[in-house]
């Protein structure tokens with residue numbers, strides 16, 4: 001445990017990874033629940049499509065909203081899961097683009113980010129590499 005703490009402080013990054021992991025796991029549960037609720041509603045498991053045409057139109061509009069909720073929840077879910085993987089592999093505080101440390105205040109604002117502020121804003125490009133994602 002002391003070695004881990006030294007590793008982080010020697011890199012000038014002070015991030016409480018246990019607290020971050022807790023936060024991400026909680027967020028992942030929320031997102032999973034939101035996505036699965038929206039998906040269940042979309043399948044009309046509890047609310048079958050109406051026989052009435054006008055009501056069907058309303059239901060389909062509602063489905064569009066549910067679809068958007070579901071896909072945005074799933075997109076965020078992927079980011080959260082990516083952050084949990086980086087936490088597990090010790091790359092959580094390392095920018096995926098330039099390899100520099102990600103600012104701790106940025107990580108606390110956007111806990112699932114994988115790039116430093118400069119790369120996120122597109123101000124710096126890794127030489128000879130395409131910035132993907």
Ligand SMILES: [Zn+2]
Nearest residue numbers: 095098116119
């Ligand atoms: Zn960077």
